[in-house]
Amino acid sequence: MTEQTLQTVTTYTRWILIAGVIVLLTLMALLFWRKSHSVPVGEVTIAAPLTVAEAQQKVWFALPELAPRAGWQQEGVHVIGDNWVMIRYTASNGGSLEVGKGTKRPLLNIVKRFPVEARKTTTVNGNLAIFIQGGWDDTDHWNASIDAGLLEWTSNGFHYRIQQTGLGLNYQQMIDFGESLIVKPEKTGPVSEPVNAESINTEPVKTKPAAST
Structure with missing residues (x-):
């Protein structure tokens, strides 16, 4: 493997890692947005119901x-x-x-x-x-x-x-x-x-x- 080919592979690997991080951050942001915009009907139950x-x-x-x-x-x-x-x-x-x-x-x-x-x-x-x-x-x-x-x-x-x-x-x-x-x-x-x-x-x-x- 020549030095130029090695540099090309390294560059591609770096961009793939960056793209992966971007996708992961995007998914996390979407998950947080979805949770924060949920309908509060039937909101979080804190404990078992009481009489x-x-x-x-x-x-x-x-x-x-x-x-x-x-x-x-x-x-x-x-x-x-x-x-x-x-x-x-x-x-x-x-x-x-x-x-x-x-x-x-x-x-x-x-x-x-x-x-x-x-x-x-x-x-x-x-x-x-x-x-x-x-x-x-x-x-x-x-x-x-x-x-x-x-x-x-x-x-x-x-x-x-x-x-x-x-x-x-x-x-x-x-x-x-x-x-x-x-x-x-x-x-x-x-x-x-x-x-x-x-x-x-x-x-x-x-x-x-x-x-x-």
Whole structure:
């Protein structure tokens, strides 16, 4: 093998290695992008689901509830830290709906994960809200026809989120769910300002029973 041939082989080898590194970095970047743009419907489960009573002992605020619906079943509650709960319901058709409430959302700035054209500004009981319909398909393109939706708003210092998959709910139906959500009085009294979860005592406030007459 001549010196010129050796140099040529070395050059080709170097370019092949560089191309391999570029391909690898591209694949890693695509994987990261796909993960960061995934639809948060059915988001990450932190631990095994709890009963409503068990979950209520872990957070200081009152859990939200859906009015009973025929063919729907509550699957349990997921508690994330001490400031976010997600209650999961399943329907007889296999679809699911998750109701979240807390003083801090587990995924900050969640609407930034969606294209601008997918977001719709609306209101829930007079509170500013964001509605999103659709999801990312297998080719990493936004598809508004995917049966998934998200509605998020803030009220009295709390974040609320309703997410559906496979239920065929449209915009108005999601709004109806949000406005019919049963919100019990808070154990620590009404919240009129944005809540700082770190500064709040997470232990339930104990009150004396009313005197019998």
